[in-house]
Amino acid sequence: MESTYLTLLSTVVFLPALGALVLAFFPREKTEAMKYFALGVTALVFLLTLIMALPSAGDWQFDAAVTDMQKVFSVGWIPSFNINYFMGLDGISFPLVLLTTFVTMLSMAASWPIEKHVKAYCILFLILETGVLGVFLALDFFLFYVFWEVMLLPMYFLIGVWGGPRREYAAIKFFLYTLLGGVFMLIAILMLYFSSDLKMLSKDQLVAAHVISPELSEGEQAARFAEIQAHTTPRRTFNILALQQLGQHTDAFNGDVLGKPLQWWAFLLLLIGFVIKVPSVPLHTWLPDAHVEAPTPISMILAGILLKLGGYGIIRICYPICPQAGYELAYFVCALGVVSMVYGAFAALAQKDFKRLVAYSSVSHMGYVVLGIGVWSAVAGNEFNADAWKMGMNGAMFQMIAHGIASPGMFFMVGVIYERVHHRNLDQFGGLFAKMPLYSGLAIGIFFAGLGLPGLCGFIGEVFVTLSVWSFNHTLAVVTASVVVLTAAYILWTLQRVYLGPEYKGPHGDHLHPMTTRELAIALPLFVLAIAMGVYPQMVFHYMTPSVNQTVDDLAGWAQRNAANLPQMAAFDPTAPAPVAPALVQAEIQ
C-alpha cells in the first residue's frame, strides 16, 4: 500500500515540477503553447486530487470517515539525521490540497495576459505549486521546512519580475518577512529536534506516528520497537506525528529555557513564523504591498493559498506539538486574531486603491482563522466541554477554504477591471454595472461572499468562529461580533464606488468591454462554489470535521490529563470573578 501512496502523493507534488522541467525545453517563441501546457499540468494535478475526493476511487480515495492520517508513506531520506521522505493526508490537509490545485489552475488560466518572459513565468509558477503542495503533505518537519523555502523563491521572482512599478520593494519585503518567519521556524524545529527522543514513546504511539509502519506484522513491529529502545543515545526525530505524541504525552519539551518551558519558546517562534504568513497584525504590512504589485494571478495564489499555509501550520504544528504553550498563550493567539479582524477592517475602510482594500480585507478575514483555531474553550469554566472549540476550529478551517474561494475571486475581479482601464483608484470608478452587467453581477456576488452574507461561503466560517468565542471570553466575543458592521461598511462602500452610480469617472472608459469567455470561465466556478459552499457547507465539513474534531479531542484530552498542573484559564477571564481579588483587597486594607 505504501508504495501506491508514495506514487500517488509524489505525483501530486512533483508533477508540476516535472512540468516545469519539460517547459524548459520549449522553444522560446511558443508562448501560447507554454501557457496551454502549464494550464494542462495544473488541470491534471487538480483532476488527480479531485479523483481522490470521489467515493469510488479505490486505493486513491480519500476516506472522509478516517480521523487519522491516511495515504501515509515514509521512506528514508537522510538517515544520519533520521530525516524521512514522509507524507500523508488527513481531513485538515486534504481540503487545502484540493483548494490549492483548484485555485492554481484558475490562476494559470488568469495568467494569459502575461507577455513578459513567459517561459520563466510558467516554470516558476509550477515550481510554486510543488512547494505549496509539499508543505501541505509533508509530515516530516525537515521536509516541511524545505518545501516552505522552495515556495519562497518562485514567489519572490513572480512578484519582483512580473509585478507593478514598486515590485522590487514589494518582493524584497515579502521575501524578508517570510524568510524571517522561516528562520524562526528553523530555530524552533532544531529546538524540538534536539529535545525529542523516540524512546519516550510506547509502541502504540510509535505506530500511530508511523515511526513504526502500521503495515508491519505484530512481530515485526515489536522487533522495530525493541530496536529503537536498544539505542543508548536519544533517538531524535523530525516526524511531526511523533513530535505531536511527544508534546501531548511526555514532558520532552518541558525543559527550562530562560525561565519558560522549551515548548513555550518553540510555540512562540513557530507562531511568529506562521502568523507572518497569515498575516496577523502587526506583521501584515508586506501583504498589501505584495498584492498591489503582484500581477493578478499571483495575487490570487497569494491570497487564496499562501495565506492558508500560516493557518495550516498553526493547526497542524503549533497546537498539537506544544499544547501547554498553546494553553498558556491562548489569550494571546485569540487577541491576535481579533485585533487583526478589527484592524484590517478599519484599514480597509480607509483605502483608495482597490487592490489594497481587498488585501486588507484578507487581513481581516484571516483574523477569523487565527481566532477560531485559538478559542481554547475546553477548560473554560472548569468544564471539559470542547464543543465550542470544535465549532471554532471547524469554522476556522471552513473560513480558510471559503476565503480561498472568495479572495482569489475578489482579486480576479479587480484584475479584470485593471486590465481594461489600468488604474485601481476607487474614486475613479462608478457605473460599471451599466457597462459590464455580467461582470458586475458576478463581482457583487463574490464580494458579498467576502462580506459574509448567508447563502455564500464567507458566512459559514465567520458565523461558526464568532459563535464559538463566547465560551472562551466575553469581551473578545463582543469585539468579534462588532466586526460584521465594519465589514459591511467597507464592502458596500466599495461596491457603491465601483459598480453603482450613473457613469464611469476614470480614464480609458472606452475600454470597458464585457467579460471574455476565458474570464468568465475563471470567475464562474469561483462564484458557483461560493454559493454551493454557503448553501451546503457539509460538502466541506464532511471531509474536515472528523480530523479537526480529533485534533481538538486530543488537545482537550491532554488538558484533562494535566488539569491539576495547569493554571485555571477561567481566572484570566475578566468577566469571571477573579479568585485572587479578595486577598488583594485584604492586603490593601491591612
Added chain:
Amino acid sequence: MDPVTTLPVLLGIAWLVPLASFTLILLFGPRMGKHGQGAGVLATAAIGTSAILSLIALFFVWVPAYDWAPEHHAAHAEHGAADHHDTGHGDAGHDDAHEKDAHGADEHKAEEHKTADEHHEWRKPYVAGEWYTLGQFGKLRIGISYYIDSLTVTMFAMITFIATMIHFYANGYMHDELHEITDHEVTLSNGHHLHRPGRFHRFFQYLSLFCFSMLGIVIAGNIAMVFVFWELVGICSYFLIGFYIERKSASNAANKAFIVNRVGDFGMIIGLMILIATLGTFSFGDIDTDGDGTVEPGIFSLVRTEANNHALVVPDGMVRAAAASEIAAGVEPSAEQIAKWRAETGPGGIGRTAYWLLIVAGLGIFCGCVGKSAQFPLHVWLPDAMEGPTPVSALVHSATMVAAGVYLVGRFYPVFTPETLLVIAIIGCITLFIAATIAIVAVDIKRVLAYSTVSQLGYMMLALGVGGWSAGMFHLITHAFFKSLLFMCSGSVIHAVHTNDMTKMGGLRHKMPFTAYTMLAGCLAIMGAGIPFMIGLSGYYSKDAILAQALSFKASNPQWGFLFYVAAAGAAITAFYMFRLWFMTFAGKPRDHHAYDHAHESPKIMYYPLIVLAVLAVVVAWPFWPVSIVALLEQARPEGFHETVNGVLVSNLTHPAEHISHEPNFHNQATWVATFVGLSGLGLAIVFYGLSLLNPAEVARQFKPVYTFLWNKWYFDELYDYLFVKPTLFVANRVAEFDKVVIDGIIDSLAMLTRMVARLDDLSDRYLVDGFVNGLAAWTYATGSKLRSAETGRIRQYVMFIVVGTVAMFVLISLYIS
C-alpha cells in the same frame, strides 16, 4: 390531512417557489418575453402559488386539525388530536409515546411533568422538525429546520397574500422599466439626463428573492436560521432600495439600510453566542434531530420548563455558566446544586448573574429586531429607504421586512424576562412618539407613510413589551393590510403626478377616485375608526387591544403609566397626520396645475389590488368570522403567558395576563380613549387642512424652533454622523496611516539601518581591513624595494652572503646551546 406531515411540505413548497422564480429570472430574465415582461408574470405566478398553498395550509389543514379557545386559555382542555410522536409535544395527551419521547430517560422529571399537567393542561400545538444540517460539532448543531404553529401559518397567509397583491400592482407600476428609461433625477457630467435600458425583470427577481427570504424567517425552526434569512432579507432590501443604482441617494439609502441593520445584527449575534454557549441549542421547538428516539428540548422548553408550569426559569446551562468558577474540574454538579445556585438571586449571587445572562441574550435578539423593525435608535434607515420604487416600500414597510422584527419578538417571546419586556416597551414607546412627531411636518407623501410605519411598529413593540402578545401580533397583521394599501395608493398618486411632494398635489380625488377612496379607507383603518362597541375597521380592534393592555399594565405598574399616555397621544397624532396627508393630496384645490392636468387614474392592474386590500383593511379583523385572527393568534400564544408574571431585578414590575385587559373596566375605558383621541386628531386635521380654518404655515412660524427640530427629524442623522460615521472614518484613516507611517516606518528604517551598517561595513572593509592588508603589502613592498639595493646580480657576492650568514647562524646556535 395530517398536519404533522402536510404542513412542512405545503409551507416548504410555498417558501421555495419564490426561490425558483428568482433563480429562473436570474438566469433567463432578459429573455423572458418582450423586454423581460415574462419575469413579472413568472414572479407573480410564483408568489400566487405560495399564497394559494399558504391559504390551503391555513384553512384546510390547520383550522380543521386544531380547535382553539376563542378568548383565553379557559377552553384549552380541547387540544389537537393529531399525533405528534416525531415532533416533541404538540398535544396534551398523557399518551405513552409522548412520555417516553420527552422524559423516558428521566423518571424523576416525568413525575414532575405529570403533576405539572394537572395544573396546566393546555399544550400549544406546533409542528417542528429539521430539513438538513449546516454543521454539527459535538452536540452543537445548526441546521435548516421548521417550527410551525398558528402564528407561522397566519403570517404565511398574510405575507403571501399581500405580496401577491403587490406583485400584481408592480406589474403596472414598473411598466416604464419595460422600455428605455430617461432618469430625470440623474444628471450626467455632460449635462444630459441618464438614458438606460429598463430593468423590469431585475425588479421581479429581487422581489422573488425577498419573498423567499421573508418566508424563510417565518418558517425558521431555530434562531440561527432566522439570522440567516434575516441577513438575506437585509440584502434583498439593499438591492430593492438601491434599485435605481445610478442615483447616489438610492445607493446611499441602500447602504444605510444594510449597515444600520448590521448594527442591530451585532447585538443579535451576541444573543446567539450566549444562547449557543449556555443552552447548546438554537432550536425553538423540541426536535429529535439525531433520530435516536429521544427528543432534544428546544430553547422554549428549556426556558419554560414543564416542571415549572411553563413559568420562566433560568436554564441549567446559564446557571452553570454563571457558576463556572464554582464547579470543580470534571465534577458534574447535581440538580440540587444547580437549583440552589439558581435561587441565589440576591446581589452578587450566581442566580442573579445567570438571570442577567438570560436578559442579555434576550436583549441581544431584540437588538436585531430594533434594526429590522426600525425602532429607536436604529430607525433612521427606514425613511431613507423610500428611495426604492413604491411597490418595494409597500412590501418592505408592511408585510415583510419591518414586520420581521416584530414577528421575531413575538416568536422569541418565551425567552424574554419581564425586565427585557420592559425595555422593549420603552423602546417601542419612544419610537412611536418620535416617529409620529416627525410625520406631522413631512411633506414627502412616502416619508409621511414611512414615519407612520415606524410609529406603528413602535405600537406593536409597546404592546408586546407590556405583555400584550396577541395585541401586538394582531396589530402586526392588521397594519400589514392597511399600510400596504396606503403605500400602494401613494404609489398610484406618484405614478400619476410624478412627484412625491404633497405641496404640489391637491384635489386629486376628482382625477383618481379609486385611489382616493381606497386610501381613505386605509386612513380610517390606521386611525382605528369605528363605532364604539359595535363595529370598526381593522385598526379599531388592534389598537383597542393595545391600549387596553397598556391600561392594564398601568394599573399594575403605576410608575410606568406614561407608556399608556404616550400611546394614547400617539393615536391622536396618527389620526392627525394621516388625514393631513389625505386632505393635502386629494382634497382642496390643486396647487400645481401642471401636475394636476397630467394626473390620471392608474391602470386596472394597479387599482384592483387597492380595492381588494381596502376591503380587507376594513373587514379583516372582524371578530365574527368563523376563523378570526384573534382566535388563531391565541392558539399560538407562548406557553407561560397565560398568567401574570413578575420581574426579579426590577421591583414592582408586573406583566398582567392579557385576558385581564379584556375585562370591561379596561376594555371600555380603552375604547373610549381611543375613540376620543382618534376623533380629536381627525378634528385637528379637518381644522387645518380640510376646512383651512387655521393656516398650518402660520402655526409653523409661531413654533419655529419646534418645527425646525421636527423638520430635521430630531437631528438623528446629523447626530449619528457626528457620533459614529465620522469617528469610524477617522479611526480608519489613522489605522491606515499607522500602517504606512509607523509599522512600515519601522520596517523601512530597519532596512535603512541594515543598509547603513552594510555601508559602514563596506567602509571599514575598505579602509580598516583592506587598509591593514594593503598597508602591510605596501610596507613589504617598500622594504623590498629598499632591500633591492642589496641585489646586485653578482654570484660571488651572493655566495659570500650565504657563507657569512650560515657561519653566523652556527655561531649563534652554538652559543645558545652552550
